[in-house]
Amino acid sequence: MSIRYSCRCCGMQIAEFTDSQVTEAQLGLDSLTAEERALIISKEQNGDTVVSIMCDYCREALMTHPELSIVGNPLQ
Numbered sequence: 165m166s167i168r169y170s171c172r173c174c175g176m177q178i179a180e181f182t183d184s185q186v187t188e189a190q191l192g193l194d195s196l197t198a199e200e201r202a203l204i205i206s207k208e209q210n211g212d213t214v215v216s217i218m219c220d221y222c223r224e225a226l227m228t229h230p231e232l233s234i235v236g237n238p239l240q
């Protein structure tokens with residue numbers, strides 16, 4: 165099983181950890197509210213955890229072009 169970070173805008177994989185490397189607590193995932201977890205965390209059928217955040221590129225694009233912000237970032 166692994167925990168994967170992928171960009172929810174472009175789908176790019178940002179980082180990947182195996183369960184033995186990190187825990188959800190180390191990633192700060194346990195401090196999210198249930199609503200935030202439901203928004204950004206999803207489980208795949210094979211048990212992998214996928215965390216949908218924004219990659220640096222999309223974050224930068226959003227700052228340059230705020231009008232592109234159709235969905236709010238729950239982490240900000």
Ligand SMILES: [Zn+2]
Binds near residue numbers: 172175176220221222
């Ligand atoms: Zn992206």
